[in-house]
Amino acid sequence: MEYRKIKDQDKEENVADIEDPHPKSGSGAGIVDKPKIGIQEGSEWKRKSLVTIALTVLTSSQGILIAWSKRAGKYDYSITTANFLVETLKCALSLIALTRTWEREGITEDNKLSTTLEEIKVYPIPAALYLIKNLLQYYIFMYVDAPSYQILKNLNIISTGVLYRIILRRKLTEIQWSAYILLCIGCTTAELTSSSDRVLQTPLQGCMMAIVMALLSGFAGVYTELIIKKRPSRNINVQNFWLYIFGMIFNVGAMLTQDHDDIMNKGFFHGYSLITACMIINHALSGIAVSMVMKYADNIVKVYSTSVAMLLTAFISMILFRFHLTLPFVLGSMVVSVSVYLHSKGKAPR
């Protein structure tokens, strides 16, 4: 009845009680937390590192697959069907993992699939936030050109950090905040091109929309962490299963409104190729890795690992597709490296 208990407390204490009551679940890299027993800390650290590395590798290979599929000119499948399949695959993988847990541990209060409205009523919120953000994306290009949008997207990093602090009430040290700001600057520097300067001429409406989009995206990420961490002992695969069920429902809506005619005329799998299949598998695995990072680490770790992945993608693309190495990329990567070092160096003393 641990779940009930936590929920009841929550009514009085609001979201501040998100700090894990259960020692098994993640503590978040560099978050000020209480001293724990050595061995537990070690296995926690190992699990956190594992999911972080998995996310970094999957996100980098995702970028390379996208670049590859674009170069092969095969991008004529319907994106909404692909997204639906990603959600379905994630759901299926969560179920497979769950059946293995049931075989091993039997069905318990924490790993049973059945749920209450109380538990899942907040699950559609992140999916809804992403939907609103994606809709806004169509309008922002009325005010902002593509190279400027590429630069403005880095506001996500800042918004995630600020909302992480406000909503999850987790603390970063001053050195870690500096490192986090540097992460944003470094990512932006690495993406500089000769047309990036145009961003300085962005009209006020464009800036406002970019900020709203960054806040929506940051809020969706932080809210997912809030949901997943709310009940630390709850099996992550059950939580994922329900999150992805709502993902499937939202994507059915998108398929029907955006690609209904195409799917009816050309078929569901029109334009699919081996690369498309690889991309779907990769997206599904990265999605699960994101959830794992949220459960065992936090949004800050997620932002670091996707940022490092972005640089890895660009670097590998340079080798694979013979892109030129640019000085801004070199400088930006150096800033990101120093930022990663400072983030770990700036940990609050335990």
Add this chain to the structure above:
Amino acid sequence: MEYRKIKDQDKEENVADIEDPHPKSGSGAGIVDKPKIGIQEGSEWKRKSLVTIALTVLTSSQGILIAWSKRAGKYDYSITTANFLVETLKCALSLIALTRTWEREGITEDNKLSTTLEEIKVYPIPAALYLIKNLLQYYIFMYVDAPSYQILKNLNIISTGVLYRIILRRKLTEIQWSAYILLCIGCTTAELTSSSDRVLQTPLQGCMMAIVMALLSGFAGVYTELIIKKRPSRNINVQNFWLYIFGMIFNVGAMLTQDHDDIMNKGFFHGYSLITACMIINHALSGIAVSMVMKYADNIVKVYSTSVAMLLTAFISMILFRFHLTLPFVLGSMVVSVSVYLHSKGKAPR
């Protein structure tokens, strides 16, 4: 006889004894040093801040004067005569300051102008190093183009830091080293233009020469600090006087070898204007400020203040001469700001 004593120690203990034995002289921002008495520390800090701010303001206005003189198209005076006048003015100003000290304190062992060969035999070394560096400058352009040279000049920051550590044996904390690397990256980013990427195609000879030049320039700076701090109780104006005497001698040499004919035919003051006079006064005052920073702070503070000055110059030039604000400049300035913050935040606990 304090001077003799320090010199004798030095023979056995090498340069490591540079750590100020006299509590009145500067301690260097963020250097690991021993606890001192509160009031003394306060007045030290005040003096250090004062000379640092003076250096920053003078260096920024220097950049603006150069930009102004270039725009006014008045750059046809002989640079060697101007440099000679700068050294002469610095000498004169040091003498004026000295006479006031003599009136106030009387002539002591520390503020007397007369010196020994033992004391001044190392004084020509920084001037000689700068001369070699300036001669190399003519050859480097055989391998490196101007925009690349602009970028490579930032290696000075790194070489000064490394030599500061090796020769002066002063320690920076890990956070301060990170900050220092960021200072170099930030300055480079702020100077990025569309042609900066060429630096990545610099041939090996060009890179080697750039590194040698950076080492020469860094060594000259660190060696000046070594000379000035060697005898902390010695009056800075006496030390300056002798340094500038050698500066004058080296510049007479440069005038005779480079501009002899021009000076003979057109006259010593040919092409001088009000701006030239302002520039000479400004250079002289900045030169004195650099010495003061070396005496009461250190090379790291000097590098920080000239780097911040470079950004201030660029920013003020944008307003005065309507240059465009560029995104790399904005990002680079942000990195430098975070670096300054981290440098002070990363101080070793006293």
